[in-house]
Structure formats: C-alpha cells, structure tokens
C-alpha cells in the first residue's frame with residue numbers, strides 16, 4: 001500500500017492533521033493508497049512558505065529553470081513504470097494506457113523546457129531615444145488542482161508550464177489518485193530547488209481551501225461544477241483562474257460515410273479509458289440513412305471488448321474509477337431507458353467486486369435526455385438519429401459545454417460548415433482523436449476558459465509588463 005506524504009515548504013511528510021484518506025483499487029476494492037488530508041490551516045502555511053521562495057525562483061535565469069525542468073523530466077521518465085502502476089492501481093485504466101499517459105507527461109515537460117526560454121516579449125517603436133518593450137514575468141504563486149482520469153499527463157502540463165515560467169506551484173492532485181500525485185511530486189522535486197513545488201493531498205475541502213488562498217493563479221482541470229466554485233472563490237481573492245472542465249463532445253455521423261468505419265471511430269471515442277476522457281465521444285448524431293448499420297456495428301464492437309483489471313495485459317476495458325462514479329453513469333443510462341431509449345448492449349451492473357461497467361450502446365436517444373446533454377464520463381454511446389446534416393450540426397452546437405467535436409463526413413462542404421459553425425474549442429474531421437502536436441484551443445461555456453495546454457499555456461502563467469525607459473530630463477543617462 002502506498003503511504004503518501006505531503007511536501008510543504010520543501011519538507012516531505014509535513015501536515016496531515018485533517019485525517020487520512022484511503023483509495024481502493026477499482027478492479028477489486030482492495031486498499032491501494034493512504035494519504036494525509038491537509039487542513040485549511042496547513043494549506044495556508046504551505047502557501048505562505050511557497051511565497052517565501054517565489055522571488056528567488058522568479059529571478060532564476062530562464063535557461064536555468066528550463067535545465068531544471070529537463071532534469072525533472074528525466075526523473076519522471078525514470079519512474080515511468082512506478083507511475084503507470086500507481087495510476088492503474090488507483091483509477092483502473094489499462095496499464096499500457098497509464099504508461100502512455102506518463103510518457104505523454106514526460107514529453108510535455110520536455111517541450112515546455114525547450115519552448116519557455118525562447119518565448120520572449122516584443123520591442124515597441126516609440127520615441128527614438130527611448131526604449132519600449134513588453135516582457136512576460138512570472139505571476140508568482142500557482143495553485144494547480146487536478147483530476148484522476150489521466151493524472152500524470154494532465155498534471156505535467158500545468159506543473160511544467162507554471163514552473164518553467166518562474167512560478168512556485170502548490171499541487172493538489174485528485175483524492176482518487178494521491179499516490180500517483182505523490183510519485184510525480186517526488187520525481188519533480190528531486191530536480192527543483194526546495195520549496196518551489198509543494199504537494200497537498202486531500203479531497204474537495206482541501207482543494208477549496210487552496211482555491212480560497214491569496215494565490216496568483218488557480219489552475220483547475222476537472223468537473224464544471226468544481227470549476228465554477230473555484231471561479232467564485234478566486235473572484236474574492238483576485239487570483240487569475242484557468243479552467244479546463246467537463247465536456248459532452250458530440251460525434252456527427254453523416255449519411256455518406258461507411259457505417260462500419262464510423263462505428264470503429266465511435267467505439268474508440270466512447271470506450272477508450274472507459275469513456276473517462278474529457279474529449280470522449282459522449283453523444284452521437286447519426287444520419288438515418290446509415291443509423292441501423294452503424295448502431296449494429298457499434299454494439300458488436302462494444303461486446304467484443306475484453307473487460308478486466310487494468311493490470312491484465314489482455315484488458316481493453318478496465319473498471320470505472322469507483323462505485324460512486326459507476327452509480328452516476330448507471331443513473332444516466334437507466335433514466336434514458338425509462339424515457340424511451342433502447343439498450344442495444346450493456347447497461348446492466350455486473351456482479352462481483354470492483355467498479356466495472358459494460359460498454360453500453362443506447363439507441364433512440366433524444367437530444368433533451370440527460371445522458372445526451374450532460375457529461376456521462378463512462379463507456380456509454382448515446383445515439384440520436386437525425387434526418388439531415390444540418391439537424392446534426394444544430395444539435396451538436398446546442399450544449400452547455402464547448403470542449404471539442406468530431407464530424408465524420410465525405411463532404412468537404414459539410415466539413416467546412418462543421419469547423420466554422422460548431423462553438424467548441426477543437427473540431428476534428430474524420431478522426432476522433434486527431435490533431436497535430438502543439439495545437440491549443442480555448443474551451444467554451446461550461447468547459448472552461450484559457451489555454452489548458454500547448455505553447456500558449458506558457459503565456460497563461462506569465463503576466464506581460466509594458467516598459468518605457470527614457471533618460472532623465474530628456475537628456476542623457
């Protein structure tokens with residue numbers, strides 16, 4: 001069992017007066033990790049200690065900060081196996097996926113280490129004997145509050161960008177993956193000056209205590225309701241808020257595509273990581289011409305997935321993160337069925353230990369059902385049949401969220417309409433998880449605001465200062 005320790009003021013093992021939280025393996029219910037719960041008082045002290053070293057880290061040359069981040073990436077790379085095992089044990093995803101998440105995190109740290117020192121400000125053209133320029137500076141103290149669904153990849157993005165731009169960071173990982181957060185912090189801290197990174201563990205109360213502190217930035221990746229609570233707290237302190245929150249991503253299947261290929265795309269988008277991906281396919285608008293063949297093929301793919309513990313190399317569909325989350329997923333499915341949706345496969349709670357949930361295909365959904373409108377975050381494909389591409393686009397656009405969308409079509413004019421008209425951060429045509437490296441987007445509405453990744457995330461953690469220098473009295477220096 002992992003015994004997680006906090007890192008406060010450069011000291012491992014500090015705090016924890018708020019008690020202990022225990023995480024259970026979602027595959028079998030056995031205890032996996034024990035973590036201290038930070039009290040509000042400890043959170044306050046941690047912020048104070050972090051602020052004490054902020055000026056020194058901010059004054060460290062960007063190249064030296066970047067070198068430290070490279071060393072940190074090496075340390076995370078050396079811990080790939082440990083991090084992947086902890087991720088799988090705590091949140092259940094298949095081990096190769098967990099490993100992929102850690103490797104993605106290492107890649108992100110290296111990218112930020114390379115990009116940060118070469119991102120400058122700009123010079124301005126004012127009076128010829130004056131100097132005018134704009135320069136980015138660290139914002140100061142950053143609170144990073146992260147989720148469990150891809151814990152290392154997500155945390156490396158926020159932590160890497162915030163640290164390399166000269167901020168000190170207090171990281172509060174998810175209470176569902178504290179050992180993963182602890183192993184990551186140990187690796188990063190080994191390459192950083194003491195106190196630059198702090199680790200606080202605990203649940204929503206610890207996160208709320210951190211978000212209420214006088215920090216400079218609160219960066220949150222997680223549920224929309226949490227993001228809104230954090231934004232309200234930060235409105236009282238004046239902290240800048242960066243929110244990457246929930247989604248209900250649509251998949252539009254046009255009438256002119258091969259329904260079997262489209263079903264493969266839908267299965268990948270809806271069932272990977274048991275649907276627990278912010279940009280998972282949550283709702284499908286399929287043209288009536290291909291609806292039946294598509295639905296049948298998707299149900300077959302769902303039934304073919306090998307279900308098992310994440311640690312078993314044959315597993316394609318692991319458990320959900322825990323039973324509380326499974327109740328949420330199953331609640332949406334049963335409500336949809338009660339309102340007239342038809343279960344083509346799945347939708348029943350399995351016997352036995354753990355938080356397993358079958359890949360589920362729900363046909364005859366309506367656009368106003370909760371399973372369609374809200375985030376499900378489970379292996380559930382909710383299908384709405386539509387009569388035209390225009391109807392599909394209209395429904396896809398009508399959402400409280402605005403994270404991403406995918407359109408499968410053979411028509412270039414439909415593809416063009418899709419990217420122009422959909423009010424979301426990312427539009428993918430003919431590939432559910434497509435996208436070039438370095439892409440970054442603004443989520444919209446309930447999905448948050450600010451760049452959550454990509455080179456632009458570096459700018460989110462700096463404040464730009466405009467500087468004007470001229471000689472005294474209009475003369476010489």
Ligand code: NAD
Nearest residue numbers: 146147148173174203204207208222223226244245246278
């Ligand atoms: P969550 O918001 O419940 O928890 C995330 C973090 O916030 C945890 O560390 C938690 O302890 C903390 N927290 C909870 N309540 C808080 C409060 N009142 N104040 C401050 N902190 C609080 O989210 P989750 O269940 O861990 O993650 C799943 C969600 O994350 C899904 O909605 C998913 O779409 C979203 N997500 C979004 C992205 C993205 O890039 N947009 C990426 C990954 C996950």
